[in-house]
Amino acid sequence: MLSDQERTELDELRTHYQTARAASVTVMKFLQAGRGYLSDESMRDVADYLQLPLIDLEGLATFYNLLFRKPVGDRVILLCDSVSCWMCGYGHIRDHLKGRLGIGFGETTPDNRFTLLPMVCLGDCDHAPVMMVGQKLHGDLTPDKVDRVLLGAARDGGATEDV
Numbered sequence: 328m329l330s331d332q333e334r335t336e337l338d339e340l341r342t343h344y345q346t347a348r349a350a351s352v353t354v355m356k357f358l359q360a361g362r363g364y365l366s367d368e369s370m371r372d373v374a375d376y377l378q379l380p381l382i383d384l385e386g387l388a389t390f391y392n393l394l395f396r397k398p399v400g401d402r403v404i405l406l407c408d409s410v411s412c413w414m415c416g417y418g419h420i421r422d423h424l425k426g427r428l429g430i431g432f433g434e435t436t437p438d439n440r441f442t443l444l445p446m447v448c449l450g451d452c453d454h455a456p457v458m459m460v461g462q463k464l465h466g467d468l469t470p471d472k473v474d475r476v477l478l479g480a481a482r483d484g485g486a487t488e489d490v
Contacts, residue, residue, distance in 0.1 A: 329372050333361065333426040337376060348379040351387055353396055390448065400435040400442040402480050404428075405459040408445045411452035416468070420456045423470045427477060438480055 329337070335352055344350035347433040354377060358369045365373075365388055374381040388394045395403075406424060408417055428436055428443060451457045454466025458473070460480050465472065 328368075329376060333358070334376070347379055348383075351377055351379060351384060352391065352394075355384070359394060360484065364398050370396075392444075398435070398488045400439050402440060402461050403442045403444060405444050405446040405449065407447075407449040407451070407455070407459075409448040409455070415455035417456045420458070420468050420470070420473060423473055424458075427474065441477075458488060459487040 337357060340353055340357060341347075341350050343487075344353070351373065354373050355365055355369075358373060359365050362369055370381060370384055370388065373379075374384055378385075389398055404424065406412075406417070406421060408421075424443060425431055428441055430436055430441070430443055432443055432445050446459070449457045449459055449464060451464055451466050457464060457466045457470045458468060458476075459465070459477055465476050
């Protein structure tokens with residue numbers, strides 16, 4: 328069930344859209360930001376709030392790769408696996424990240440700090456290989472740069488060094 332504060336904030340967000348369908352992704356992103364992921368309950372809340380069929384919203388939530396239907400860590404790491412990144416050392420960076428974190432794609436570290444996910448393209452091909460931690464993009468990756476980014480993210484919740 329939506330809290331009074333969530334409902335108030337959603338009502339404000341909703342004013343920027345002509346239809347409920349147009350607002351649906353923004354509403355899901357809002358709830359995910361506050362709740363960490365889109366649980367079944369959250370999806371029912373969105374459907375009830377927007378008066379849209381749950382099945383339609385499920386389709387959107389599974390289509391958009393930045394809407395999470397299961398819990399994720401405090402920081403989501405998106406590793407670009409585009410052709411450019413593959414050509415510029417993606418495999419080495421992928422293996423380093425998996426080894427450093429002790430997890431594979433789609434997994435979360437036991438301390439719930441990081442979730443590692445592949446991303447089709449992060450749109451920064453001239454700085455391949457690239458990853459995003461939270462909302463911050465990091466390119467021209469080497470194992471040392473990856474370690475510095477992870478250290479910054481673990482230390483203060485954000486990757487403090489732009490690499």
